Amino acid sequence: MQRTCLAYLEQNLDSDPAHDLSHVKRVVSNTQLLTGIEQADERVTLPAAWLHDCISVPKDSPQRSRASRLAADEAVRVLGEAGYPDDLLPEVHHAIESHSFSAGLTPRTLEAKIVQDADRLEALGAIGIARCLLTGGTLGTPLYDGDDPFCERREPDDRRYTLDHFYVKLFKLPDTMQTEAGRAEARRRVDYMQDFLAELAGEISNSRLSPRS
Secondary structure, eight states: OHHHHHHHHHHHOOOOGGGSHHHHHHHHHHHHHHHHHHTOOHHHHHHHHHHTTSSOOOTTSTTGGGHHHHHHHHHHHHHHHTTOOGGGHHHHHHHHHTSOTTTTOOOOSHHHHHHHHHHHHTTSHHHHHHHHHHHHHHHTOOSOOSSOTTOSSSOOOTTTOSTHHHHHTGGGGGGGOOSHHHHHHHHHHHHHHHHHHHHHHHHHHTTTOOOOO
16 A cells, blocks of 8 residues: 555655655654554555645645545545555545645544644644745745734734744644644644744844843
């Protein structure tokens, strides 16, 4: 199964740098760990993790909410043609379709919950910061509002400023996590992100600089 998925991704994965093969492999790693902790069925979680982004739709596309459905359809086609057990395909489809934040679907199975958590962890912590900034650069979005970088006096709008995405979505993710282990790791990663913003605030204001003695 892994060879089938890798061969497909190497030929077909979209060029979006925030959803490249390295991202997929990290989601697979997260999925493996959570599957072991939760004693879930890896025959469902692992192919779903490998192929969860096999169809990628740009974040600024009006079709964004359909991306996970398109990926799920393509994944079961690829797996089915490779001879993967038919009885597992509906569960793989659901795990992929429901993993996306944009789709707004609630995962019904433990396996789907694990894949959703594994992918959402990728939006948090050091890797989450890097991917957020990378996406903002790809979209040409300014890093922050010069008058109010951290949304202290305005509503955050991540269509206008990249850092606003922390407040619009990322800091809310721990409360959406479906597994206890995923939730604990999400909270740890958010703590790191808050430390990053505190450091950034100091650098923006030059409060970290002191005159030479």
